[in-house]
Amino acid sequence: MSTSETKPVFRDLAGDDPEPEVTEIESFCMNCHANGMTRLLLTRIPYYKNVVIMSFSCEACGYENNEIQPGGAFAELGVRWKLRVECPMDLNRQVVKSDYTGVRIPELDFEIPAQSQKGEVTTVEGIIARAISGLQQDQVARRQEHPDDAATIDAFITRLQDLKTVTTPWTLELEDISGNCFVENPEAPAKDPRCERTDFTRSKEQNHTLGIFQQEEIHGITNGLAQSKIEAEADFYEKMASEEVMQFKTNCPDCNAPAETNMKLTSIPHFKQVVIMATVCDACGHRTNEVKSGGGIEEKGVKFEVRVASRDDFSRDILKSETCSMSIPELDFEVGGRALGGRFSTPEGLLQAAAQQLREAPGLMGDAPGLAQDKLSGFLDKLEEVLEGKRAITLVLDDPAGNSYVQCLSDDPQLPDDGLKVTHYERSYEQNDELGLNDMKTEGYDEET
Numbered sequence: 001m002s003t004s005e006t007k008p009v010f011r012d013l014a015g016d017d018p019e020p021e022v023t024e025i026e027s028f029c030m031n032c033h034a035n036g037m038t039r040l041l042l043t044r045i046p047y048y049k050n051v052v053i054m055s056f057s058c059e060a061c062g063y064e065n066n067e068i069q070p071g072g073a074f075a076e077l078g079v080r081w082k083l084r085v086e087c088p089m090d091l092n093r094q095v096v097k098s099d100y101t102g103v104r105i106p107e108l109d110f111e112i113p114a115q116s117q118k119g120e121v122t123t124v125e126g127i128i129a130r131a132i133s134g135l136q137q138d139q140v141a142r143r144q145e146h147p148d149d150a151a152t153i154d155a156f157i158t159r160l161q162d163l164k165t166v167t168t169p170w171t172l173e174l175e176d177i178s179g180n181c182f183v184e185n186p187e188a189p190a191k192d193p194r195c196e197r198t199d200f201t202r203s204k205e206q207n208h209t210l211g212i213f214q215q216e217e218i219h220g221i222t223n224g225l226a227q228s229k230i231e232a233e234a235d236f237y238e239k240m241a242s243e244e245v246m247q248f249k250t251n252c253p254d255c256n257a258p259a260e261t262n263m264k265l266t267s268i269p270h271f272k273q274v275v276i277m278a279t280v281c282d283a284c285g286h287r288t289n290e291v292k293s294g295g296g297i298e299e300k301g302v303k304f305e306v307r308v309a310s311r312d313d314f315s316r317d318i319l320k321s322e323t324c325s326m327s328i329p330e331l332d333f334e335v336g337g338r339a340l341g342g343r344f345s346t347p348e349g350l351l352q353a354a355a356q357q358l359r360e361a362p363g364l365m366g367d368a369p370g371l372a373q374d375k376l377s378g379f380l381d382k383l384e385e386v387l388e389g390k391r392a393i394t395l396v397l398d399d400p401a402g403n404s405y406v407q408c409l410s411d412d413p414q415l416p417d418d419g420l421k422v423t424h425y426e427r428s429y430e431q432n433d434e435l436g437l438n439d440m441k442t443e444g445y446d447e448e449t
Contacts, residue, residue: 027056034060067118069099074210075179077199077434083124083172083183084194091125091164098180100210103127104173108159114177124172125164132160177206189358189379191334199338201436250279257283274319276344291319291342297435298402305421306347306406309392313419314348317407323435324399326350331382331393347395348387355383400431 023040036058043053056065083090097103098119103112112131122130135157143150163170174181179199185192207213245264252259259281267273275292307313320326322342327334333354340353358376385391397404402424410417427435 029056029058029061029063031063032058032061034058036060036063066120068096068120074212077179078175078177078202078206079179079181080176080198080200081172081174081181081183082196082198083174084169085124085163085166085172086169086194088166089186090194091123091166093124093186094121094182094184095123095127095174096121096180096182097127097174098176098178100178101174101176101181103131104175105163105170106173107170108156108163110156110160114175119180127172128160128163132157135160177202178210187375189376190332197336198430199336199434201434252279252281252284252286257281259283274344288341289343291321291344297437300402300424301398301400301427301431302402302404303399303423303425304395304397304404304406305423306395306397307392307419308347308386308395309419311389314346316346316409316420317344317405318346318350318397319344319405320350320397321399321401321403323401324397324404326354327396327398328393329396330391331379333379337399350395351383351387355380355387358383400427401435 021042025038025040026035027038029036036056039055039057041053041055043051052069054067054069057063083093085091096119097117099117100114101117101119102114104110110131112127117130120126135153139150139153142153174183183195183197185195187193202210202212245262247260247262250259250261251257259279261277261279263275263277265273265275277288277290277292279286279288279290281287306316306318320340320343321337323337324342325335325337326340335354339357340350343349343353345353358380382391386393397406406420406422408417408420427437
C-alpha cells in the first residue's frame with residue numbers, strides 16, 4: 001500500500017519547496033478579448049493569515065493584473081484602523097487590504113468605497129499612489145472635453161501628492177466588514193503610538209453583503225423551526241456535558257487542511273463552566289488550545305493585575321477569554337484579546353505564547369528588518385528574564401465581557417491575595433459596541449430574546 005505525505009494547503013514559500021503548487025487557468029483577457037493565463041498561489045503572510053495570490057498575464061497584448069484574496073473565512077468581527085500619519089516612516093507601513101476595505105482621508109474629504117478596488121498588499125504611500133493613478137486616468141481627454149472638471153481634478157491630485165511630503169499630519173482611516181485588513185506596527189512589540197484598531201460587530205445588512213445569513217433567514221422563521229433549533233442545541237449541550245470528550249472534523253486554522261478538534265465542557269471552581277477545544281493538524285503540525293465561556297456576557301467588565309516577581313508566581317491558573325486584552329506596563333507591551341485567543345493557562349504559559357508570536361513577527365524576518373528586529377530582540381531578552389524569575393512585572397488582564405478568571409493563591413478565597421488585584425467596572429459605549437450589545441438595544445431585542 002502506498003502512502004503520500006500530507007502537505008498543508010497554505011504553506012510558506014521556501015527554497016526547499018520546489019513545487020509550490022501554482023494552479024494555472026486559461027482566462028479571458030478583458031483588454032484585448034484574447035485568452036490569457038491566470039496563476040493562483042496559496043500561501044500565507046507571516047503574523048497575518050492565509051491568502052490567495054492571483055496573477056493574470058496576456059501574451060497577446062501584454063496586459064497584466066495582480067490581486068490578493070483572503071484564503072480563510074471571514075473574521076467574526078469587522079475591523080477599523082485609524083492611523084495618524086506624522087512622519088515619512090508612516091508612509092512605508094505595510095497595509096493589507098481586502099475587497100471589502102473602505103479608505104477615508106478626512107482632511108481631504110476623500111473616500112475610496114469598499115468593493116471598488118481589488119485586495120492587495122501595499123503601503124500607505126501605495127494607497128495614495130493608486131488613488132492618484134486612478135484620478136489621472138482619462139485626464140488627457142477630459143482636458144479637451146471638460147476643462148473645468150479636469151482642472152478641479154488636477155488641483156485635488158496636487159493635494160494628494162502633498163500628503164506624501166507629510167508637511168502636516170493627516171489621518172488614514174480603514175474600515176473592513178470582513179475583518180481581513182491589517183496595518184503594520186513599526187514599534188512592535190510596544191503599543192502603536194499613532195494607530196488605533198477597533199473591532200465591531202457587523203450589522204445584518206453587512207453580513208448579507210458578505211453572504212452570511214442566519215439559519216432562520218435561509219429557511220424562513222417559523223415557530224416549529226425555532227423550537228427545533230432550541231431543542232437541538234439543548235441536546236448537544238447535554239451530550240457535551242455528559243461525555244468525556246467530543247470529537248468532530250474541521251479544517252486547520254493555519255493551513256486549512258482536514259483536521260480533528262476535541263471539545264470538552266468543564267467547570268472551573270469559583271467561576272463558571274467553560275468549553276475547552278483542542279485542534280491538532282497532521283499536515284503542518286499546528287496545535288491550538290482554545291477556551292470559550294459556557295455562559296453569556298457578564299453585567300460588568302473585569303480587570304486583573306497579577307504581580308509576577310518570582311518563579312512561585314507562575315503557578316496560579318488563568319482563564320483568558322478571547323475578549324481579554326493583556327499588557328505589561330513595565331515593558332510597555334500590550335496585545336488585544338484576539339492576538340492570543342482564549343486559553344486556560346498560567347502566567348508562564350501566557351508569556352511563552354506571547355514570546356512565540358513575537359518570534360514569528362515580520363519584524364524579525366525579511367532581507368532588511370532594520371530597527372524592528374533590534375526592538376523585538378531586546379524585548380524578547382527582557383521577556384526571557386521574566387520567565388527566568390530575574391525581572392518582576394505586573395500582568396494586566398482586562399476583559400470587558402467579564403469572562404476571564406485568575407486563581408486566588410490565598411488559602412481562604414475570602415482573604416486578600418497580595419499578588420492579585422481584581423477590579424469590576426462598568427463598560428463604556430465603545431466596549432459595548434465591540435461586544436455587540438449596542439446593536440441588541442437599537443434593533444429592539446428584549447431580555448427574553
